[in-house]
Amino acid sequence: EAGVAQSPRYKIIEKRQSVAFWCNPISGHATLYWYQQILGQGPKLLIQFQNNGVVDDSQLPKDRFSAERLKGVDSTLKIQPAKLEDSAVYLCASSLAGGKNIQYFGAGTRLSVL
Amino acid sequence: GQQVMQIPQYQHVQEGEDFTTYCNSSTTLSNIQWYKQRPGGHPVFLIQLVKSGEVKKQKRLTFQFGEAKKNSSLHITATQTTDVGTYFCAGPWAAGNKLTFGGGTRVLVKP
Numbered sequence: 196e197a198g199v200a201q202s203p204r205y206k207i208i209e210k211r212q213s214v215a216f217w218c219n220p221i222s223g224h225a226t227l228y229w230y231q232q233i234l235g236q237g238p239k240l241l242i243q244f245q246n247n248g249v250v251d252d253s254q255l256p257k258d259r260f261s262a263e264r265l266k267g268v269d270s271t272l273k274i275q276p277a278k279l280e281d282s283a284v285y286l287c288a289s290s291l292a293g294g295k296n297i298q299y300f301g302a303g304t305r306l307s308v309l
Numbered sequence: 310g311q312q313v314m315q316i317p318q319y320q321h322v323q324e325g326e327d328f329t330t331y332c333n334s335s336t337t338l339s340n341i342q343w344y345k346q347r348p349g350g351h352p353v354f355l356i357q358l359v360k361s362g363e364v365k366k367q368k369r370l371t372f373q374f375g376e377a378k379k380n381s382s383l384h385i386t387a388t389q390t391t392d393v394g395t396y397f398c399a400g401p402w403a404a405g406n407k408l409t410f411g412g413g414t415r416v417l418v419k420p
Binding site: 236237238239240243250251286288296297298299300301302303 | 351354
């Protein structure tokens with residue numbers, strides 16, 4: 196079974212630039228999550244999708260972050276414009292809807308904002 | 310909002326020794342999960358505990374859920390270099406399977 200796919204693995208940008216991350220969840224997983232993990236901290240949920248609808252985006256900085264999952268499968272997370280404090284690993288995870296909410300994580304995208 | 314705290318933040322262990330890491334939630338949890346993240350890797354699910362006082366074992370790892378369902382512990386016996394990594398506990402909050410992760414315990418093993 197293929198895992199959660201993310202790209203790119205690494206991204207270096209300058210502040211005020213834009214960046215986008217892509218995630219393809221495990222086939223059949225209706226729920227998709229985007230997390231931000233700052234070095235030395237635990238993952239922090241940014242947004243959760245159920246199919247193509249947003250379940251929770253209460254911790255998403257909406258003035259600069261946006262995410263979509265138009266067809267209920269893969270998803271894109273965008274930052275525009277980036278700030279220095281956005282440097283982190285962005286993790287995508289997926290889980291079965293209505294299951295034990297065990298989450299399967301992708302390898303993440305390591306973002307460095309200079 | 311819900312807070313999940315883990316202690317210690319760092320654990321330096323001599324190979325072959327045992328240690329325990331603790332997880333405490335500010336609210337009662339319906340369940341608690343543990344994940345392991347190897348250096349440079351991503352979190353990988355280890356186990357889920359659901360019942361009050363539940364104890365589960367995975368080889369040298371023993372997980373326990375507190376009676377009040379507000380705390381949990383992970384005990385590793387005879388630590389090996391393969392145990393290196395950060396161990397996170399995570400508890401669900403509100404509806405929709407959202408998880409709040411603790412800050413993690415970073416385990417370093419001295420050979």
